[in-house]
Amino acid sequence: MSTGLPEPTRERDDRLLLDVRGLTVRFPTPDGVVQAVSDVSFQLRRGETLGVVGESGSGKSVSNLAIMGLLNRARTVISGEVEFKGRDLLTLSTDALRTVRGKEIAMVFQDPFACLHPMYRVGAQIAEAVTAHEDVPRERAWARAVELLDHVGIPNATSRARDYPHQFSGGMRQRAMIAMALVHNPDILICDEPTTALDVTVQAQILELIESVKREFDIGVILVTHDLGVVAETANSVMVMYAGRVMEYGPANGIFSRNSGERKTSSDVSRSAFPSAARPSKRTTHTTSRPTPVWYSSPPGRGWAKLR
Amino acid sequence: MIFYIARRLIWTIVVVLCVIGITYVVFFKLPAGNPALRFAGKSPTPQELAQVEHRLGLDKPWYVQFGRFAYHFFTGDQYGWPGLGYTYASGASVKSLIFSRAPRTLFLIAGAAVLWLFSGVAIGVISAVRRRTVTDRVAMGFALFGISTPVFWLGLMMLYIFWRQLGWAGGAGYVSPASSPTGFFSHMILPWITLAMLYAAFYARMTRNNLLETLGEDYIRTARAKGLSERRVILKHGLRASLTPIVTMFGMDIALLVGGAVITESVFNLQGLGYLAINSALTQDLPIVAGVVMLAAVAVALMNLIVDILYAFIDPRVRYA
Numbered sequence: 272m273s274t275g276l277p278e279p280t281r282e283r284d285d286r287l288l289l290d291v292r293g294l295t296v297r298f299p300t301p302d303g304v305v306q307a308v309s310d311v312s313f314q315l316r317r318g319e320t321l322g323v324v325g326e327s328g329s330g331k332s333v334s335n336l337a338i339m340g341l342l343n344r345a346r347t348v349i350s351g352e353v354e355f356k357g358r359d360l361l362t363l364s365t366d367a368l369r370t371v372r373g374k375e376i377a378m379v380f381q382d383p384f385a386c387l388h389p390m391y392r393v394g395a396q397i398a399e400a401v402t403a404h405e406d407v408p409r410e411r412a413w414a415r416a417v418e419l420l421d422h423v424g425i426p427n428a429t430s431r432a433r434d435y436p437h438q439f440s441g442g443m444r445q446r447a448m449i450a451m452a453l454v455h456n457p458d459i460l461i462c463d464e465p466t467t468a469l470d471v472t473v474q475a476q477i478l479e480l481i482e483s484v485k486r487e488f489d490i491g492v493i494l495v496t497h498d499l500g501v502v503a504e505t506a507n508s509v510m511v512m513y514a515g516r517v518m519e520y521g522p523a524n525g526i527f528s529r530n531s532g533e534r535k536t537s538s539d540v541s542r543s544a545f546p547s548a549a550r551p552s553k554r555t556t557h558t559t560s561r562p563t564p565v566w567y568s569s570p571p572g573r574g575w576a577k578l579r
Numbered sequence: 580m581i582f583y584i585a586r587r588l589i590w591t592i593v594v595v596l597c598v599i600g601i602t603y604v605v606f607f608k609l610p611a612g613n614p615a616l617r618f619a620g621k622s623p624t625p626q627e628l629a630q631v632e633h634r635l636g637l638d639k640p641w642y643v644q645f646g647r648f649a650y651h652f653f654t655g656d657q658y659g660w661p662g663l664g665y666t667y668a669s670g671a672s673v674k675s676l677i678f679s680r681a682p683r684t685l686f687l688i689a690g691a692a693v694l695w696l697f698s699g700v701a702i703g704v705i706s707a708v709r710r711r712t713v714t715d716r717v718a719m720g721f722a723l724f725g726i727s728t729p730v731f732w733l734g735l736m737m738l739y740i741f742w743r744q745l746g747w748a749g750g751a752g753y754v755s756p757a758s759s760p761t762g763f764f765s766h767m768i769l770p771w772i773t774l775a776m777l778y779a780a781f782y783a784r785m786t787r788n789n790l791l792e793t794l795g796e797d798y799i800r801t802a803r804a805k806g807l808s809e810r811r812v813i814l815k816h817g818l819r820a821s822l823t824p825i826v827t828m829f830g831m832d833i834a835l836l837v838g839g840a841v842i843t844e845s846v847f848n849l850q851g852l853g854y855l856a857i858n859s860a861l862t863q864d865l866p867i868v869a870g871v872v873m874l875a876a877v878a879v880a881l882m883n884l885i886v887d888i889l890y891a892f893i894d895p896r897v898r899y900a
Contacts, residue, residue, distance in 0.1 A: 341803055365809075373806030380804075385797035390819055390894055400805040435895040451805065 288458050288491045289315040289338070294351035296330070296337050296515075307333045309515045310351070313508075315459065315491040320482075322506030322523065323495045330515035331495045332381075335461050337361075339378055340368040356458070374404045377452035379481075381464040383444035387436035393447050394420070394432025400454045419450035423480060442473035449480060453488070460484065461493045466501065478505060503527055580891075584884070591880035598876040599869055600645055606865050607641040614667055614863040635667055648869060663873075664866040666859070673870040676855065681874070683753050684851030686763075687770055687843065688836045694775035695782055696829060700818075702779070703786020708813060710791065718783060725780025734773045734846035741769060751848040770847040774840055778832060782825065789821035796820070819893075826889050834882035838875030 296308040308330040315321050323331045336342050338353050338360060353360040355376070360368065380386045388396060397416035401407060407415075413432070421428035423446040436444055445465060452460055462481055466474035482505055485492045496502060502509055502523065509526045511519040519526055615631040616623070623631070632638045636647065648664065656662030663673040706718040742750045749765035756763040793799065794817050802816040803809075841853035852871055859867035890897045 339804060341800060369806045369808065371806075373804055378804045380797060380801065382797060386801045388798040388802070388816055388820070389896055396801075399807070403806045437896050448801070451801075 286317040287314060288317055288355065289313075290352075290354040291334075291338065292352045292354070294334055294337060294353060295349070296333050296342070297348040298346065299348065304348075307515050308337065311512070311515075311517050312351075313510055313517070313520055315493060317458070317489050317491055318485065319508065320485060320492040320494055320506045322502035322509045323493060323512060324497065324499060324502055324509065325512035325518075326497070328514075329512040331512055332463050333515075334512075335378070335463055335493060335495060339372060339376060339461065340365075341372075341378075370404065373400055373452075373457075374455040375457055376459045376461065377455075377457040378461040378463065379445070379448045379452050379465050382468045383441055383448055384436075384468065386448060387439075387444055389436055392433055392435055393439060393444075397432075397447065397451045397454060400451050404455055415454065416450070419453055420447065423447070423450045423453070423484075424476075425450075440473075441469050442476060445469060445473075445477050446480065449477075449484065453484060456488055457490060459491045459493065461495075463495045464497065465494075467497065474501075481505075584888070587884045587887070591877070591884065594880050595873055595876045596649060599648065599873050602869055602872045603641045603645040603648070603865075606863075606868070607644075613637070614865065617863065618667060648866075652873075663870045666867050667864045668862060673866045676867065677852070677870050677874060680850065680852050680855045682755070683849050684837065684840065684844065684853065686756070686767060687774065687840055687849060687851060688833055690767055690771040691774035691778070691836075691840075692829070692833055694771055695778035698775065699779040699782025700786045700825065702783035704790060704813065704818060706783065706787040707790040707794070715787075719787070722780040722783045725776045726784075728776065730773060730777060730842045731846050733776060734770070734843060737769045737773050738846070751846070753849045753851075766847075770843050770849060773846070774836075774843045782828070785825060785828065786821060789824060790817050793817045793820045823890065823893055826893060827886055830882040830886035830889075831879075834875075834879040837878035838871065 291314070292312050294308055294311040295306070298305045298307060311330070311334050313321065323335075325331050333342070337347075337349050340360060340363070342349065344365070349361055351361065355371070360371065363371070387393065391399075394413055394416045397419060398409070398412035401412035401415050402409075405412075417428050417432045420432055425431050425443060425446055431439075431443075436447075439447060449460075449465075460481070465481065466477050469477060478501060481492060481494070484490070494502070494506060506523045508521060509519070509523045510517055511526070613628075613632075615628055615635060615637050618631050618635070620627065629638065636644055639647075651662035651664060654662065656664060661674070663677070665672055666676065702718050702721070706715045709715050737748075738750060741748045748769050749762060752766060754762035754766045790813070794813070798820075799812060799816055802812045807816075838853065838856070840851070841857060843849070844851045844853045852874065855867060856871040859865075859871070
């Protein structure tokens with residue numbers, strides 16, 4: 272029986288949104304099985320930003336697509352557990368998963384130039400996200416689209432909603448994508464390199480927007496990025512990936528303080544990613560100068576161990 | 580937009596005149612014998628021949644005749660506007676001759692076009708969605724069959740099976756819809772299917788390839804991430820983006836057929852424009868050839884214009900200056 276007082280541990284569990292355990296993604300190809308993600312585990316809580324860093328091909332995007340159920344199930348082998356609000360997303364039927372997608376978990380993608388349909392009005396694309404999960408009249412959905420465009424900082428949202436994506440700048444498109452993601456007040460917002468394709472000045476604005484959205488709606492954000500500066504500024508916890516594996520995972524301040532000092536850390540990856548002025552060694556770029564390995568079988572030990 | 584259309588229409592007239600000018604040059608510069616010989620009776624004297632040549636206007640150089648043609652076209656002749664002149668053979672009005680034959684060809688094209696557009700796109704979509712399954716293989720096998728089968732053979736087989744053996748359809752020949760609607764359909768259904776088969780196959784292949792390419796686009800992933808049903812993702816987001824090349828091809832295919840679906844018309848003895856053009860080319864009846872060529876050229880130019888205008892509706896990125 273509960274005493275009526277909130278227990279601290281219970282309280283923390285209530286805020287747990289996503290519990291990923293041992294996520295592994297394999298792509299069978301004619302040349303053998305590519306293991307893109309190996310045994311990835313992490314947790315995401317409300318109000319938390321999880322920064323996922325790692326170079327191209329390290330499995331960041333694939334793990335998020337797997338969580339969203341956006342990988343073709345017929346051509347991928349996914350194992351592990353992705354627990355979201357007591358349900359395992361990996362075992363959910365396609366239809367059940369669709370009710371989660373865009374409603375409870377929303378995603379913002381890397382390239383806003385390619386992610387909006389070029390032939391439909393921006394407002395219509397956002398309104399479509401409304402009607403996908405809610406049986407409302409067209410005008411209501413459109414009004415919601417305009418309201419959200421205004422909310423994410425599109426000036427003259429009423430008239431701009433009638434524009435086509437090519438009439439929007441890159442930053443505005445990414446704002447529109449975020450508006451589309453917010454339609455149903457999701458619990459989790461996955462941002463897959465949301466600023467990579469944008470100008471530096473616009474990048475800061477978009478990140479700020481994501482941060483304010485997170486605070487306002489009290490949601491969990493997974494922020495995939497190359498940019499450690501971004502992570503240092505916004506993330507509460509950090510996961511460093513390399514060759515489909517988690518190299519480091521922990522609170523942001525822990526990882527950053529550890530790596531900025533003289534101390535040698537467990538991860539070459541994160542060390543190499545912090546080219547410190549205090550340590551201008553030749554080794555600072557060695558990981559990025561190597562091609563990312565493609566594993567045709569489960570790699571033994573740590574992903575980069577074999578490369579030595 | 581209106582200026583754009585007006586400019587295009589003026590260009591259409593220029594292009595059509597050029598095409599007919601070339602037709603006149605070809606007709607007079609290529610050695611094909613003197614058309615007047617045909618109408619001057621048996622072993623005519625030079626005087627008789629000259630008389631016939633004069634009557635048909637053949638004693639003038641080609642550019643004068645072409646000028647006359649263009650002049651009559653714009654100002655009209657005794658048969659009204661646009662003046663297309665009269666045939667060498669019977670002196671009948673070319674315009675009324677074309678008007679009497681055109682419905683046959685146009686009905687043939689319209690029916691076949693509806694058939695091939697819908698069946699082709701539907702087969703393409705199903706094939707793309709069920710990629711690498713038995714359905715896909717069967718559909719693409721059908722496409723290969725449609726593309727590689729000669730129309731005359733297919734037409735004859737259709738006639739043999741569905742008219743001679745089964746009696747499900749009417750045989751060759753044309754029945755006007757005004758005199759007997761059922762007879763019209765019964766006689767048109769086989770030519771429609773025959774003509775549509777080849778095009779449906781092309782369209783199925785093209786739809787499949789375009790759709791598969793489109794389905795790899797990022798905005799399709801966005802549509803899925805929104806939680807849309809797969810059906811909506813494919814039909815609304817995928818197919819819309821795959822339509823542009825299909826619209827282009829559709830416009831061009833229809834335009835080219837206006838000049839005459841010659842083989843289909845011949846196999847089913849429809850005696851449409853293609854038949855008229857071939858016959859008059861063989862009998863050197865220049866006015867009819869010029870009339871049909873003009874109609875075909877106008878059709879190509881107009882369909883081009885329509886396709887370009889449709890583009891603006893399909894793809895908002897297309898803007899006309």
